[in-house]
Amino acid sequence: MLATPMKTSEQGVELIKDREGVRYAAYLDSVGVPTIGVGHTAGVRMGDTCDDAQAMEWLADDLKWSEAAVNKVWVDLEQHQFDALVSFVFNVGPGAFANSTLLRALNNGHYDEVPHQLDRWHIPPEITSRRNGEREQWKGTMFVARVASNDPSIST
Secondary structure (H helix, E strand, O other), rough: OOOOOOOOOOOHHHHHHHHHHOOEEEOOOOOOEEEEEOOOOOOOOOOEEEHHHHHHHHHHHHHHHHHHHHHOOOOOOOOOHHHHHHHHHHHHOHHHHHHHHHHHHHHHHHHHHHHHHHHHOOOOOHHHHHHHHHHHHHHOOOOOEOOOOOOOOOOO
């Protein structure tokens, strides 16, 4: 485990918001889970609504469990690598991350294997642009996947 727990950078948070989108009314995500705010699912029921302040509060809370999962990695990470993994965990969940080949490879020091392992997580297909963004973020290229608007513009 890292000596000092890391936190998601402001840019990392913005990339997660961009990848997830911000929705103020509950909707069913691509696998049928009621979701609201910035990818928030805990206790959400269809018909729920929120404002921006509540959405950002939920995001801050949800980032805590994502960061905690990534802070269990045994190797040192650069900020952009940490942020990419937090985005990944935010999407797939800490259990999937804890049991992943990606984590095993990384903990064995195979940093170069992470982009390949991220490529294996494109299910459902709508996640492809998100994974591409996380892969580029891992490498140090700040690719913003504009999933909600299908805008392929790149932000630096």
